Amino acid sequence: MEELESLLAQVRACRICEEHLPLGPRPVLAASHTAKLLIVGQAPGTKVHASGIPWDDQSGKRLRQWLGLAPEVFYDESKVAIVPMGFCYPGKGKSGDLPPRPECARHWHQQLMTLLPDVQLTLLVGKYAQDYFLGHKAKPALTETVANWHEYLPQFMPMPHPSPRNQFWIRRNTWFETDAIPYVQQLVQSVI
Numbered sequence: 754m755e756e757l758e759s760l761l762a763q764v765r766a767c768r769i770c771e772e773h774l775p776l777g778p779r780p781v782l783a784a785s786h787t788a789k790l791l792i793v794g795q796a797p798g799t800k801v802h803a804s805g806i807p808w809d810d811q812s813g814k815r816l817r818q819w820l821g822l823a824p825e826v827f828y829d830e831s832k833v834a835i836v837p838m839g840f841c842y843p844g845k846g847k848s849g850d851l852p853p854r855p856e857c858a859r860h861w862h863q864q865l866m867t868l869l870p871d872v873q874l875t876l877l878v879g880k881y882a883q884d885y886f887l888g889h890k891a892k893p894a895l896t897e898t899v900a901n902w903h904e905y906l907p908q909f910m911p912m913p914h915p916s917p918r919n920q921f922w923i924r925r926n927t928w929f930e931t932d933a934i935p936y937v938q939q940l941v942q943s944v945i
Contacts, residue, residue, distance in 0.1 A: 754786050754853050754870060757784065757785070757786050757865075758792060758869060759871075760864055760865065761782070762924060763785060764780050764782060764840060764861050765780050765782075765833070766780075767768050767780050767840065767857075767860075769856045769857075769860060769867075770841070770854045770856045770857075773841065773854060774814070774841050774843070774844065774854075774911065775842075775843075775844040775845075776799070776802055776841075776842050776940060778841050778848070779797075779805060779809050779830065779842070780840035780841055780857075781797045781805055781837070781840055782807065782835055782836050782837065782840055782842070783807055783833070783834060783835045783836075784830060784834040784835070784868075784869060785830040785832045785834065785863065785883075786868060786869065786870065786871065786922050787832075787833045787871055788832060788833055788834035788869055788871060789832060789833075789872060789873050789944045789945050790829065790832060790833045790834070790869055790872070790873070790874055790875075790876070790941060790944050790945050791832065791833075791835075791836060791869060791872045791874070791876070791877060792808075792816075792834070792835045792836075792875075792876045793835045793836055793837065793838060793873040793876065793877055793882040793886065793913060794807075794808070794835075794837045794838070794845050794878040794879060794882060794914070795837060795838055795839065795850075795852075795878070795879045795881050795882070796837050796838060796839030796840070796842065796850065796852075796853035797808055797834050797837065797839075797840070797841065797842050797852070798812070798842060798850055799842060800925075801813075801839070801842070805877055806828075807835040807837070808835065809827075809853075810905075810915050810924075811916075812883070812915045812916045812917070812938045813915075814915065815915035815916075816878065816897070816915045818833050818940075819912070819915060819930075819937065820937065820938060820941050821875075821938040821941065821942065822941065826945065827887060832945045833945065834869055834872065836855040836862070836865055837853065837854075837858045838857065838858055838862075838881045838885060839853025839854045839855075839858075839859075839881075839883055840857045840861075841854065846936070849916075849918055851902065852875075852881060852886075853881055854901045858885055860916035861939075862885075867941070869928075873907075874907065874908070874909075874910060874940055874944045875908060875909050875910070876909075876912055876937075877905075877909055877910065877911045877912065877939055878897075878912050878913075878914055878915070879895070879912075879913065879914040880895045883935045885893065886909060887909065887911070890904075890905070891911075895911075895913060896913075896922070896926060898911045898917040898931060899911050899912060899913055899926075899933070900926075900928070902933055910930075910937055910940065912933075912937070913926075913929065924930070
């Protein structure tokens with residue numbers, strides 16, 4: 754427990770990629786050695802950067818709805834760990850935020866995963882998380898990976914990013930909310 758707290762303090766003080774961050778470093782994550790559910794997303798947006806609270810935006814609201822979790826459960830670190838691929842806001846790109854900075858995963862992820870021994874289910878939210886955790890088992894496209902979610906259970910559940918920018922994807926792939934989400938909700942309830 755002390756080892757994880759020490760590591761989290763190091764992560765929160767991280768300045769490895771400071772020169773690349775337009776708003777400066779503000780690592781945002783949440784974890785406890787007792788967490789049973791791990792959520793791995795992309796990187797904080799500007800609202801999360803401002804608040805310092807993971808998924809504290811419209812994407813987070815939709816994610817909590819998808820999971821069937823009230824905020825008080827979602828933010829209970831003893832049950833839910835939230836470790837994005839990039840811990841700081843990476844900046845704005847041509848069509849949304851830039852990709853997560855790669856330094857976070859290279860430097861911190863393995864250390865963090867080792868100290869989360871009770872995780873039973875990892876939600877891989879978005880392509881960056883899927884490619885990192887699934888490696889060669891990830892399909893070439895996010896839609897294909899998410900459509901084949903059964904292949905990755907019981908350890909991983911690939912999901913699209915719940916961003917309002919993904920409205921078109923969600924409308925086009927209605928099977929995700931009608932078939933996968935009820936199953937995800939059952940899984941999450943059984944884990945936590």
